[in-house]
Amino acid sequence: MRRTLPICSLLACLCLPQLLLAQELMQRLGGANGPPVVEDAAQLAVPMLADGTVDLSGVWIDGGTGRAEDLLPAGTLNNLMQPLTKEKYLARDPADDPYNWCMPGGPVRITGGFAWRFVQHPTTNATHIFMLQEGNAHTYRQIFMDGRPHPEDPRPTWYGHSIGHWEGNTLVIDTIGLNDIFWLDVGGTVHTEQLHLIERWTRSDYSTLQREVTIDDPGAYTAPFTVSYTAKLAQPGSEILEYICIENNQYGVAGGAVSE
Amino acid sequence: MRYRSPLLIIASILMLTGLFTRAALAHHSWISEYDANKALAVKGVVTKVEWTNPHVHIYVDSTDDSGNVTAWNFEMASVLSMERGGWSRRTINVGDVISVEGFGGRAVTERAIASTIITNDGQSLFNEKPRD
Numbered sequence: 001m002r003r004t005l006p007i008c009s010l011l012a013c014l015c016l017p018q019l020l021l022a023q024e025l026m027q028r029l030g031g032a033n034g035p036p037v038v039e040d041a042a043q044l045a046v047p048m049l050a051d052g053t054v055d056l057s058g059v060w061i062d063g064g065t066g067r068a069e070d071l072l073p074a075g076t077l078n079n080l081m082q083p084l085t086k087e088k089y090l091a092r093d094p095a096d097d098p099y100n101w102c103m104p105g106g107p108v109r110i111t112g113g114f115a116w117r118f119v120q121h122p123t124t125n126a127t128h129i130f131m132l133q134e135g136n137a138h139t140y141r142q143i144f145m146d147g148r149p150h151p152e153d154p155r156p157t158w159y160g161h162s163i164g165h166w167e168g169n170t171l172v173i174d175t176i177g178l179n180d181i182f183w184l185d186v187g188g189t190v191h192t193e194q195l196h197l198i199e200r201w202t203r204s205d206y207s208t209l210q211r212e213v214t215i216d217d218p219g220a221y222t223a224p225f226t227v228s229y230t231a232k233l234a235q236p237g238s239e240i241l242e243y244i245c246i247e248n249n250q251y252g253v254a255g256g257a258v259s260e
Numbered sequence: 261m262r263y264r265s266p267l268l269i270i271a272s273i274l275m276l277t278g279l280f281t282r283a284a285l286a287h288h289s290w291i292s293e294y295d296a297n298k299a300l301a302v303k304g305v306v307t308k309v310e311w312t313n314p315h316v317h318i319y320v321d322s323t324d325d326s327g328n329v330t331a332w333n334f335e336m337a338s339v340l341s342m343e344r345g346g347w348s349r350r351t352i353n354v355g356d357v358i359s360v361e362g363f364g365g366r367a368v369t370e371r372a373i374a375s376t377i378i379t380n381d382g383q384s385l386f387n388e389k390p391r392d
Contacts, residue, residue: 035344094292102314114340134340136314241340248312250335255293256367 034061034115034134035238037207044206046169051125054169054203056118059238063211063231064112067187071227077189085190085220092188095257098181102245104137104158106182107175107197108213111231115240129164129171134240143173150176156193158182173199184215192219207233294373298364302332302372306356311349313339318352318374320360334360334374351385352377 047055069077081089099105110116114135120126129143143164154161154177161177175197184191198214209231216224252258304322316336323329336342352358357380365371377385 034340135338241343243313243338243340245314247314248310248317249314250317250333250371251293251314254335254365254368254371254373256365260368260371 035059035234037061037232038235039207041207041233042205046203046206049120049123053120053126053166054171055120055123056129056171056201056203056209057120057123059115059117059234059240060111060209060231061115061234062111062113063116063209063229064108064110065186066112066229067185068189068215068225068227069187071229072225076225080221080223080225081190082220082222089188089190092183092190094188095252095255097183097186097188099136099183099186100251102137102249104139104182106178106184107141107159107162107199108184108229109136109182109186110139110141110159111211111229112186114243115234115238117240132240135243136245138243138245150174156180160195160197167200169202171199171201173197173201175199189215190220191215191217194219209233290373293365294363295366296363298366298369298372299361300364300369300372301359301361302330303357303359304330304332306352306354306358307331308354309349309352311339316342318358318360318377320358330370332360333371334362335372336374347385352379356380 049055078086094100099109104110105112110131110133114133116134117130117132119130119132121128121130127144127146129145131141131143133139133141139159141159141162143162145164147165148163150161150163156177156179158179158181160175162173162175164171164173166172176195178191178193178195178197180192180195183189194217196216198216200210200212200214202210204210211229211231212226213229214224214226215221253260302320302322304320306318307321308317308319310317310319315338318334318336320332320334321329322332337345359378360372360374361376362372362374365373379385
């Protein structure tokens with residue numbers, strides 16, 4: 001214990017500037033990208049559509065931020081990674097994250113860090129649900145709700161092929177046909193084209209969406225695992241804004257990953 | 261339970277730092293681009309404003325006592341974040357004299373990030389919403 005205190009103090013000193021810098025920049029640069037969220041709305045009922053399904057429409061903030069490694073119990077991801085997955089994971093550098101070069105973040109990160117909108121179309125017996133992303137690649141996901149199956153051999157894409165159905169008040173989205181180019185999350189969690197994602201979206205109260213994402217990828221992990229996220233409803237009147245990441249992306253210049 | 265494992269304490273500190281650091285990430289990892297040990301303060305003339313995404317850039321020429329000019333490129337937040345915070349593309353204009361505090365780039369110091377901007381009339385443009 002006598003040796004612990006100096007070590008901890010040293011580490012705290014080393015980490016503190018980063019901590020303060022990050023906090024200060026966050027505050028001074030106007031906070032998160034999204035509009036303010038609804039607070040204290042627990043007394044409001046979860047809205048329902050005429051067909052008896054939950055109304056998910058609105059602008060939501062977050063619901064896909066964070067590294068799986070941090071969101072799972074300590075050591076879980078490490079224990080599940082196959083040897084090649086672990087090697088790839090440890091070698092990943094933020095400068096190699098396609099997201100930082102304005103490419104799509106894939107189905108989990110489409111809701112991370114920026115405002116996004118859920119659209120059920122039509123609003124009675126929806127055949128499609130869309131997730132419209134404000135940030136980064138300024139793109140969308142479409143979820144087929146009309147009962148169609150997955151194609152037998154889908155071409156791997158950034159958002160894959162998604163089909164959805166309701167289990168009670170929970171929207172279940174099943175996705176396959178994903179490419180292995182994007183990083184699953186900001187931490188570089190690895191996946192392969194064998195990735196099968198199962199998402200469970202539940203509006204647990206008026207202003208909160210709970211999201212459980214099961215990552216089933218026999219090409220990268222020894223067993224499926226589930227990561228949980230939370231999205232918050234933006235204040236009424238909030239809109240998603242235009243954000244074209246590639247417009248003036250100077251990522252890498254300051255840090256030296258690319259020259260000007 | 262009286263003595264906690266040193267590893268646990270160290271892990272907690274690292275995790276706490278990591279969480280806060282990641283909370284600040286918007287589009288990019290600022291920590292991988294900017295050096296917290298390169299705090300700087302620059303006064304100069306705005307030569308260009310790029311009101312763009314993913315991030316706004318404000319270019320400033322500063323002149324030292326010997327007349328040497330240094331061209332700075334200061335990165336700021338996204339247009340989304342700044343407009344929601346009350347800024348507009350007309351808040352800072354070419355020709356304005358401003359003082360900027362921030363942090364230098366890890367590889368290119370002059371490619372920096374702004375944390376505070378003070379206009380010539382003393383108005384701070386980060387800790388409060390800009391005035392009309």
